[in-house]
Amino acid sequence: MSTAAYVFDAYGTLFDVHAAVRRHAEQAGPEYQRFSEMWRAKQLEYSWVRTLMGSYRDFWQLTEEALDYTLARFPSVDRSLRADLLSAYWTLDCYPEVPAVLKDLKSRGAKLAILSNGSPAMLEAAVKNAALDVILDDVFSVDAIRAYKTAPQVYDMVTTAYRLYPEAVSFQSSNRWDVAGAQKFGFRTVWINRLDLPDEYADHGPDLILPNLASL
Template sequence: MSTPDFLAGARAVVFDAYGTLLDVHSAVQRHTRAVGSDAKTLSDTWRQKQLEYSWVLSLCGRYTAFWTLTERALDYALARHPNVDPSLRPALLEAYRRLDAYPEVPATLDALQAVGLKTAILSNGDTAMLDMAVRSAALHDHLDAVLSVDPAGIYKTSPRAYDLAPERLGVGIRETVFVSSNRWDVAGAAAYGFTPVWVNRTGQPDEYPDLAPVQVIDSLNALLR
């Protein structure tokens, strides 16, 4: 594998988990037939509220485990979509615990490790839900560390959350490439001083022009050449 320019000088590649390595919409997709025609909008609402709750709590100086926010966000999404059978709640939550990894993820992580780079997750997910998700997707053996923001007690994009990666991995901030599918997370990583890469799988318009990624890719395959 030849390495892209943005990996030059890097010692670690740190990934966001939800939406970057793990497909957050796969939970609802597994139950599309039961959910019905509102499946896509239900999943979109669930994800948006999950993130919104994390931002609001962080700005308020409060912290609640991400799994609790995930449950609350689903409750809101079900309330907004009354045509969806609310008895699906337990099945949807169980599916969220065991999200599908994007197909290119294992090979990407292995290839990065093969050239001497440390690989890690830094996620808003709490420790328990992250552990289950990573084991379910069979990714543990492909990662040097799985880091939750739990010890920081605040969500990304707080610098205190990003501090966890260099501290745990023993690498410098400038030696860390941070990869996320969430443009707000890329902005936070850029502000912190990481080398940020945006995985823009769905062709979303750019935001935060003063906090730009060094590279925009449409798949993790672009980390390999």
């Protein structure tokens, strides 16, 4: 079956989640990389735990709560950076290959969309900042169903909206757990392994592994 839609995870796949802390690396100090990694890890942990509990809060709230936890764990980082770090998260850098790749896929006549845990406001800001709003057809936020990836109903948002069988969708994510969820749902999956990480979830493997989006 030909690909009718290319669907992308946002954070870590199109947008660099560590760009916010990197912009303030000098003020954050020598532990800024570990700080950024914990912020991201807690943000995701909160999304999984809240979905399992059935206690939804939007992704921006989780981002704030994860930052507060991380600041508490890293007393060397000045809490006065909080507002600047949160502000930077609204305009994360997109990876350099992203605009050209999306334009090329668009020229092939396929639908292009984001499917993300991000809140609608967060995604709108990131997409506009990267000038991707003129390329993408749709931006799907889990906020519409109040559950986070890897809940199957998240991936079903795409097939329902586009009236497609799952196998007609190519789903790209840098998050291996997200690829596993999408594969289990029935999407064709591409793991964008930007950090050359070892594979996991062997029973739900990707159809393709790429170091970035340029070879898509």
